[in-house]
Amino acid sequence: MPIALPRDDTRWRCTACGNLTRFDVVRSVRTRDFVHADLSGAQQVEESEVLAETVEQVTCRWCNGVNTVELVARPSA
Numbered sequence: 001m002p003i004a005l006p007r008d009d010t011r012w013r014c015t016a017c018g019n020l021t022r023f024d025v026v027r028s029v030r031t032r033d034f035v036h037a038d039l040s041g042a043q044q045v046e047e048s049e050v051l052a053e054t055v056e057q058v059t060c061r062w063c064n065g066v067n068t069v070e071l072v073a074r075p076s077a
């Protein structure tokens, strides 16, 4: 079960080592892109809108824990 993205009041924390700041994230992103081709046919994406985003796997950069990440509350500002 993949972890949800952090929200304004939550952040990720590795349950194995306590890491709060470094993660490798594999995600699937569905986008609508505005593609602008020049007359030679070379394409460039000039605008990209995210339609859907799913986190597939989060790996801790400190201990290489896979799916050891949980959502915790952020410290209050």
Ligand SMILES: [Zn+2]
Pocket: 014, 015, 016, 017, 018, 019, 060, 061, 062, 063, 064, 065, 068
């Ligand atoms: Zn860790």
